[in-house]
Amino acid sequence: MKTGQVTQDFMITRDTLRHYIKEGLLSPKLVKGKYDWSKKDLEDLETILGLRQMGLSLRAISRIKYLHENACSTSEQWLENQRVFEEEIQTCQDKIEILLKQKSLLEEVLMQINQKLEKPDN
Numbered sequence: 001m002k003t004g005q006v007t008q009d010f011m012i013t014r015d016t017l018r019h020y021i022k023e024g025l026l027s028p029k030l031v032k033g034k035y036d037w038s039k040k041d042l043e044d045l046e047t048i049l050g051l052r053q054m055g056l057s058l059r060a061i062s063r064i065k066y067l068h069e070n071a072c073s074t075s076e077q078w079l080e081n082q083r084v085f086e087e088e089i090q091t092c093q094d095k096i097e098i099l100l101k102q103k104s105l106l107e108e109v110l111m112q113i114n115q116k117l118e119k120p121d122n
Contacts, residue, residue: 002034003017003034003035003037006042006045010046012049025061026044055088055092056088064081
């Protein structure tokens with residue numbers, strides 16, 4: 001399959017594909033200067049996009065991919081995957097806490113604005 005078809009089928013950009021290739025997450029064959037996407041490449045891309053949709057970082061996906069390729073279905077793989085997901089959950093929790101603080105500050109400012117509007121200083 002050609003890159004243009006991949007971008008259409010998966011609704012992603014060429015830049016995204018290039019980035020995944022550069023990061024070592026994908027490795028389609030180069031044929032006459034153009035990428036030729038195999039069934040395995042497309043399966044890998046689908047997996048990457050699914051993990052990205054869960055919010056996993058490219059670093060975490062790289063770790064998961066490495067273990068899948070080098071220690072598939074071993075306790076080492078499952079333990080490392082467990083660590084990856086625990087770290088990603090903690091990252092999400094940290095982001096939630098930051099967003100809640102920002103929301104609280106915004107609400108305080110909005111309340112002050114509303115008070116000014118209710119009691120204008122003429």
